[in-house]
Amino acid sequence: MGIDLVRFFGMLVHVTDTDSADYDYGVFSFASKAEVLDKAKEYWNPGKTQFWIDSGVPLVIDRREEYYLWDMSGKRLIDLHLNGGTYNLGHRNPEVVQALTVAMQHFDMGNHHFPALARTALAEALVTSAPAGLSKVIYGSGGGEAIDIALKTARHATQKRKIVSIAKAYHGHTGLAVGTGDDRFSKLFLADQPEEFPHVPFNDLNAMEEALRGRDVAAVIMETIPATYGFPLPDPGYLHAVKKLCQEFDALYIADEVQTGLMRTGELWGIAKEGIQPDILVTGKGISGGMYPIACVLVRDEHAGWLTEDGFGHISTFGGAELGCIAAIKALEICSRPETRSMVHYIADRVGTGLRAIQAEYPDWFVGIRQNGVILGLEFHHPQGAKYVMRQLYENGVWAIFSTLDPRVLQFKPGILLKPEVVDEVLDRTEVAIGRAYREAMGGRS
Template sequence: MSTDLKTEVKNNEQVSEINEYIKQVLALIEKEEVTEEEAQWVTKETVDGFREHVNPGFLSYRKTVTEGGQFAAVEWSDGGSCFTDISGKKYIDCLGGFGIYNVGHRHPKVVKAVTDQLKRQALHSQDLLDPLRAMLAKILADITPGDLKYSFFTNSGTESVEAALKLAKMYSDRSTIISTTRSFHGKSLGSLSGTAKGVFRKPFLPLIPGFRHIPFGDIDMMRKTFESCALVGEDVGAVILEPIQGEGGIIIPPANYLKEVRALCDEYDVVLIFDEVQTGMGRTGKMFASELFDVTPDILCLAKAFGGGVMPAGAVVANEKVFKSLFDNPFMHTTTFGGNPLACAAAIATISVLLEEKLPERAAEVGEYFLKGLKEAAAGHEDKVLEIRGQGLMIGIEFHKDEIGYEVSKGMFDKGILVAGTLVNSKTIRIEPPLTMSYEEVDTVIRSFKEVLSNVAAQ
């Protein structure tokens, strides 16, 4: 047999093997229930796939993987406030996919809107006018605070921040942008320039020029920075803030800080950007955290829960003063998939659920109950727990050392409760469950937290 023929046979065999594997995977996707044998196969394929083809680092990071990697909890389905793994074990979700499941897992209204739209059209033409984008933009203009009016749609939080930064740059010829320490705005190059954690930034330096980081909550430092930048001809063009810092460890700003920032930006004609990717969509007890502080930004960034935990979706909502820079040439910033019909359907249904079920109000009530219970559970463990703080159902438990937080997270996982640390402040684990979480589930989490704390040694 010639070399060419051998190669052709080998290629045909390989294609056949790939097709058989794909058929096996698609058949599993169709199934509502899997056998124990199938569950073992899925687990092995998942662990092997992460090791060989995704990133082996995730296996050492995941507390769900056993010593030697023989077993891992592999998620398979979800609903309400819970995940279920491939072996059928349920976990109460207090991580919320870093805050995406505000209306719960697979809320029927959101799923129905997406599947109904999918039956008719999945993606838009890019040339004809797509109706749901217009309708969603109108809804956002109605529910966002103040004079926010025009929307640009994205697929993720980092994309929303990128769009916001570009809008701010187009508004004026100023190049200085103020961010804060402990901030997290994403990991693409523009948003990473605003993010504060050195370990994420250093391998990619130099980043976008003009960014300066000052302490979050320090209005005097911000004013001095504005004044210094003006004196040297590097006037501030924009300030980007999270109204409550999420990845920084659930950091709530001092009283009046955001109002003072707003006044300073008005004085210097500086664009104020609020990154509400994590705080938006009812998480903090209001539809948007900016409402808690009675402050309207010039640009509002949304994502995470914006797609209802069903579709990746995000938005940038801005006032006309800033957004009109894109009027003359709307192609200055575009996205192929942002604002697609499926994402818009999901977002519209999500807003409907938030309003009809009064989930922002519920987040405020359940969050207060949750926070009180966690503090009571931590009483007597001050050698381990530094502080428990939060707003609505955005709660942080800060420990004296990273190791204690990890052991608590692992102990909670063993009891069927999913929590994790924040990306910038690893001593803090977050509690960001669905806003639909029941009081019974809250009680289970509090009871488990108390039991785990008692069994974890101070470091």
């Protein structure tokens, strides 16, 4: 769907409504979707805005509820992108909304200088739920900042500078975090520092050992399953071996659990499901139910020395904002329920079974399913395969995103509270979309 169609839909809405501002949101309004897209390019981000128009996904998210999104045109989408797990509990989860609404009668963001009610309560809840040994919580305002905090903590604890990460990894785009990721994002801002941030291929133990052998590495940072790379699964034993190498060469193991935590693997923390006790654990996105930004770093006492040496060592006005903490306490509680865990196992089973049935229909096109719980990467036999499927899914009312760093692979991320009938609907829509994408990719539109 190109820009013209978008304008066409915008006009349709326009002519059927007599108000001058057809989209009135109280503190602002627009006449049409076309106006939003134009102004987004003019005042906000022309590159991003145009990218989605060109990709056939001219989405401007309007209403949001449960796992549904509505484009301004009124088109409904089932959200299987979840913005990287931010909407793990659905959009505007009523329990999180209620907790926040009530809290707003009493709390604001708080003052980061002081010990605080909600920050303390969340820290206790996180430590109680976390893999053994993690005992202190440090807050950031977002995942990138939390990664920076994790890296700074590792550097302080080890008095070493090097950070090893996985090639094509994504851990955020803040000052230090950007160094752990793909060059694309550091070179753009002249922020690449290859000597301090060596990258090694995923699932390559020899490369990892090579990188650590010099004992000059402060930490290895890894997503338990790398998201933007299309969720390639760690080979059996790989993460354990990396953890062992870290111990051998005095480096800390930082588990980036932003996308693999919060019950998405069928256990609260993906790294705990692997049976690994990391030195540092980072959580973000879904931790506050998509309602108020916050991210958290969990560290062991033995690496938390800077909190005593200079408690003001990392200052962040919005880090650990108390409203975010309250949303996070509720989100963590929902994720931790035995009912939720059971449902995730059911969802994972039904989605997996349904996708394998679809795969049987298109074995040469839909060539692989990477799955751990409700974290899925669907592999297609075409270098840009996932983009075709993404576009067809969008046409068919499902929003799932291709993997930035491996566009053969579609990220397919059902929410952990998805209802059985919605799972079935998703599978119906996915079957059609995969078939259409196949015919489109193989030449000639369906």
